[in-house]
Amino acid sequence: MEFLPPAHRESPDPKPVDSWPWIWNDFKTSGYKTVFLEDQPNIGAFQLRFVGFKNKPTDFYGRYYYLLLKHLGFHLKMIKYENLCICERPRHTIYLDYIREFLRLHKHQPFFLLGHNKEYTHADNSLVFLSLLVEFQHTFSNKLSSNT
16 A cells, blocks of 8 residues: 655655645546635645645646735635625635636536635635525526536
8 A cells, every 4th residue: 555645744754745646637637627726725725734735736726816815915814704805805706706717718628626615614604605506506507517
C-alpha cells in the first residue's frame, strides 16, 4: 500500500497535497474542465490544517480571487450577519455568479465542479437557501448543467 506524503502542518516535514490522487485529475485526463472553488481562503479545506497546494489544482481555482479580496481589505470572516457584502453585493451572489459564468461559458463541454461555500453554510444556512433555490432553478431551466 502506498501512503500519501504527510501534509499536516504539524508534521515534521509537511509536503503540499498536489501529489495526492484527486478525482479532478481523472476528469481532466478524460477531457473535462475542472473547477475547485472555496469562499474562505483562511479556512480552506486543504489550507487550515494542511500546507495546501503548491500549484493550481484545477483549470479554474477560486482561491486566488478570494485571496485578492482579502488583500484588498475585504475581510472574509464568518461574522454572522455582518460585512456580508462586497461593494453592496452579497458575497454569496459573487460565488454563485462565478459558477453561473463558468456554466454559461462551458455549457457545451463536460466539466467537474467542486465548490465549498463556508461563509453562509458553516453556522446557519437560512441566509442563502432562497438564493440557492433561485440559482438551481435558473441553472436547470437554462440547461447549463447538461454536461456534468
